[in-house]
Amino acid sequence: MPATADKLAINTLRGLAMDAVQAANSGHPGTPMALAPMGYVLWTKFLRHNPKNPAWLDRDRFVLSCGHASTLLYGLLHLTGYDLSLDELKAFRQWGSKTPGHPEFGHTVGVETTTGPLGQGIGNALGMAMAERWLADYFNRPGHEVVNHRTYAIVSDGDVMEGVGQEAASLAGHLGLEKLICLYDDNHITIEGDTDLAFTEDVGKRFEAYGWRVLKVLTGEDLNGLESTLHEATHEPCGKPTLIITRTIIGFPAPNKQNHHDAHGSPLGKDEIAATKTVMGFDPSVAFAISDEARERWEVCLERGALFEFEWNARFKAYREAHPKLAGDYERWMNGDLNGGWEAQVPLFAAGEKMATRDASGKVINALALGLPNFLGGSADLGPSNKTVIKGAASYSRQVAGRNLHFGVREHAMGAALNGMSLHGGLRPFGATFLIFSDYMRPSVRLAALMKQPVCYVWTHDSIGVGEDGPTHQPIEQTMSLRMIPGLHMWRPADANETAVAWKCAMQRVDGPSAFALTRQNLPVLDVTKTASAARGGYILEEGSTTPKVILLATGSEVSVAIEARTILESQGIPTRVVSLPCWEIFSAQDATYRDSVIPQNIKARVSIEAGITFGWHRFIGDGGASIGLDHFGASAPAETLFEKFGITPENVVMAAKGLL
Numbered sequence: 304m305p306a307t308a309d310k311l312a313i314n315t316l317r318g319l320a321m322d323a324v325q326a327a328n329s330g331h332p333g334t335p336m337a338l339a340p341m342g343y344v345l346w347t348k349f350l351r352h353n354p355k356n357p358a359w360l361d362r363d364r365f366v367l368s369c370g371h372a373s374t375l376l377y378g379l380l381h382l383t384g385y386d387l388s389l390d391e392l393k394a395f396r397q398w399g400s401k402t403p404g405h406p407e408f409g410h411t412v413g414v415e416t417t418t419g420p421l422g423q424g425i426g427n428a429l430g431m432a433m434a435e436r437w438l439a440d441y442f443n444r445p446g447h448e449v450v451n452h453r454t455y456a457i458v459s460d461g462d463v464m465e466g467v468g469q470e471a472a473s474l475a476g477h478l479g480l481e482k483l484i485c486l487y488d489d490n491h492i493t494i495e496g497d498t499d500l501a502f503t504e505d506v507g508k509r510f511e512a513y514g515w516r517v518l519k520v521l522t523g524e525d526l527n528g529l530e531s532t533l534h535e536a537t538h539e540p541c542g543k544p545t546l547i548i549t550r551t552i553i554g555f556p557a558p559n560k561q562n563h564h565d566a567h568g569s570p571l572g573k574d575e576i577a578a579t580k581t582v583m584g585f586d587p588s589v590a591f592a593i594s595d596e597a598r599e600r601w602e603v604c605l606e607r608g609a610l611f612e613f614e615w616n617a618r619f620k621a622y623r624e625a626h627p628k629l630a631g632d633y634e635r636w637m638n639g640d641l642n643g644g645w646e647a648q649v650p651l652f653a654a655g656e657k658m659a660t661r662d663a664s665g666k667v668i669n670a671l672a673l674g675l676p677n678f679l680g681g682s683a684d685l686g687p688s689n690k691t692v693i694k695g696a697a698s699y700s701r702q703v704a705g706r707n708l709h710f711g712v713r714e715h716a717m718g719a720a721l722n723g724m725s726l727h728g729g730l731r732p733f734g735a736t737f738l739i740f741s742d743y744m745r746p747s748v749r750l751a752a753l754m755k756q757p758v759c760y761v762w763t764h765d766s767i768g769v770g771e772d773g774p775t776h777q778p779i780e781q782t783m784s785l786r787m788i789p790g791l792h793m794w795r796p797a798d799a800n801e802t803a804v805a806w807k808c809a810m811q812r813v814d815g816p817s818a819f820a821l822t823r824q825n826l827p828v829l830d831v832t833k834t835a836s837a838a839r840g841g842y843i844l845e846e847g848s849t850t851p852k853v854i855l856l857a858t859g860s861e862v863s864v865a866i867e868a869r870t871i872l873e874s875q876g877i878p879t880r881v882v883s884l885p886c887w888e889i890f891s892a893q894d895a896t897y898r899d900s901v902i903p904q905n906i907k908a909r910v911s912i913e914a915g916i917t918f919g920w921h922r923f924i925g926d927g928g929a930s931i932g933l934d935h936f937g938a939s940a941p942a943e944t945l946f947e948k949f950g951i952t953p954e955n956v957v958m959a960a961k962g963l964l
Contacts, residue, residue: 368424430723665690718747840889
C-alpha cells in the first residue's frame with residue numbers, strides 16, 4: 304500500500320481497532336478497518352469539533368449508529384486529542400474501562416449517544432438535526448448565527464434494514480433536514496454472510512423516494528472521492544438530508560479475511576493481524592503502534608477545533624451584546640436549566656368535577672408551554688386523542704420549526720428522535736401515543752433510561768377503559784412491564800391533580816425519563832390538599848381516625864374504586880386505609896420509615912386494585928394479600944361493562960378484603 308502520510312494515519316486507526324479487539328478477545332474489527340478512511344476524512348477535514356472542549360455548544364454532532372464498530376470511535380477520539388488514553392483502548396470491553404463494547408453516552412468523553420441496537424442512531428441523529436433547526440430558528444438573528452452546525456451519522460447495512468431507521472429516514476426527508484448527513488457503509492456483509500441472503504433492494508433509490516439527496520463514492524479507499532462528496536454535501540444546499548453511499552470492504556486490508564463475515568464479529572487472530580500489519584508496512588510484533596508522524600496528522604483537529612470555538616465565542620460575545628436575554632436563555636437551556644416560575648403555571652383542579660387524566664394532562668401541557676418556551680412535543684398521529692396539541696403554536700414542518708411535532712404513525716422513530724433532541728441539549732421534548740403502542744417504542748424508552756435523559760412520554764387509553772376497541776387496544780401488561788425498566792418513572796395518576804403533580808415531578812427531573820399512563824374515561828377529581836403527597840410516589844389518600852385493619856392499594860382509575868370500597872367497608876365497621884401509588888419507582892426510593900408509615904408491615908390484610916396483570920403487586924401486598932386485576936386479555940364492550948364483568952368493582956374489592964380478615 305502507498306506509504307503516504309494520510310495512509311499512515313488511516314492504517315494507524317486500523318491497527319488500533321485490530322489490536323483492541325484482539326486484546327479483548329471480543330469485538331468487531333472488520334467495520335472499523337473498512338471505515339478508517341471515512342473517519343479520517345470526516346474528522347480531520349469536515350467535522351467541526353474541539354477535542355479539548357467536547358461540550359462546545361455549537362459543535363457538529365457525530366453519531367456512530369453502527370455501535371458495534373465502537374473501536375472506530377474510540378480510536379478517533381484518542382487520536383484526535385480527546386481525553387481517552389491509549390490504556391483505555393488496551394482495556395477495550397474490560398471492567399471499569401472507558402471503552403465498553405458499544406459506545407455509551409456519559410461514560411466515554413466525546414460519545415454523543417449510546418448506540419448498539421441498530422437503527423437507533425439514525426433516529427437519534429434525526430432528533431439532533433430537528434433540535435438544531437428549532438434552536439437556530441428561535442435564537443439566530445440577522446448577522447448573528449450562534450446555532451449553525453450539522454449532524455453526521457455513520458450507518459451500516461443493519462441500520463438501513465431496521466424499521467426504526469427507516470421511519471426516521473422517512474420523517475427526515477419529509478422535514479427536509481438539510482444539515483443531517485448520513486454516511487452509509489455499504490459493505491454487503493452481515494453476521495450470517497453476504498447481505499444477498501436477505502437484503503437486495505436499492506437503498507439509494509429508497510432514500511431518494513424518502514426525499515433525500517443521494518451521493519455515491521465508489522470505494523471507501525478513495526480519499527479524494529470521500530472529500531469531494533462531503534464537500535458537496537456540506538457546501539451545496541439542496542433542501543434535503545444527504546445520504547452518502549460508500550462501497551467498502553469489511554476487514555480491509557486483511558489478506559485472508561477481508562470481504563468475509565469472519566471479519567465482522569470476532570477477532571482476526573494473531574496470525575491475520577501480523578499479516579495485515581505487514582501489508583500496511585507496520586511492524587507485526589508491535590501492538591497499538593502510533594508513530595509521531597501519524598499523531599501529527601490526526602492532531603490537526605486540536606488546532607482546527609480551538610479555532611472553530613474561538614471564532615464562535617467571538618460571535619457569541621457580539622450576540623450577547625446585541626441580544627442579552629436570548630443569549631442568557633440559550634446558555635441556560637443548553638445547560639439543562641428551565642425558565643424560572645414555570646411551576647406556578649401548573650393548574651389545580653377543583654374536587655368533585657369529573658375529568659379524564661388525558662384531558663388534565665392536555666391542560667398541564669398547555670400551561671407548561673406558557674412558561675417554558677423550549678418545551679415541545681407531539682404524537683404519533685394521535686394528538687387529538689392524546690390531548691398533546693399546544694394551542695396557538697405552529698407545527699414543526701419543512702418551512703417552520705414549530706412546537707407541535709407530528710411524527711406520523713412512527714412510534715419507533717418518535718422514541719429515538721426524542722432521545723436525540725434531549726441529547727442535543729436546549730429542549731425539553733415529549734412524545735405521545737396510546738399506551739398499548741408503547742411496545743413499539745420500548746427500545747428507545749430503555750435507551751432514554753440508560754442515558755438518563757429527561758424525556759417525557761404521554762401514553763393514553765391506559766386500560767380496559769379503552770372499551771369498544773377491544774383487546775388489541777387494551778393494555779394489560781404494558782404498565783407493569785414498563786415499571787421493570789430501571790430508571791423510568793412510570794406514573795399512573797388517579798385523577799387530574801395527581802396528573803399535575805406527575806408532570807411537575809417529571810419537569811423537575813434531570814436524570815431520567817418519565818411516563819404517564821392516562822385514562823380515556825372521566826374520573827372524579829380528588830381534593831388537591833390530599834394529592835400533593837403524590838410527589839412521594841405513594842401516600843395515604845383516605846382513612847379514618849381508627850387504626851386500619853385493611854389497606855387498599857391502587858393506581859390510576861382504580862383509586863376511585865378503592866375509595867368506594869372503603870366507604871362500604873367503613874360502613875360495616877372495618878377501618879380501612881386507601882393508598883394511592885401513582886409512581887412505584889419514586890415511592891420505592893423513599894426512606895423505609897416513610898414507606899412503612901404508608902404500608903405498615905404489621906397490617907397484613909392488603910388488597911391491590913389495578914386494571915392490569917397482578918404480577919408484581921406482591922412487593923406491596925405480601926404473602927397475606929390479594930390482588931384484583933386482569934391476568935388475561937380484555938374484550939370489546941363499553942368500559943363500564945368490562946370493569947363489571949372482570950370484577951374490578953367496589954363490591955369485589957370488599958369481598959376480597961373481608962376474605963383476608
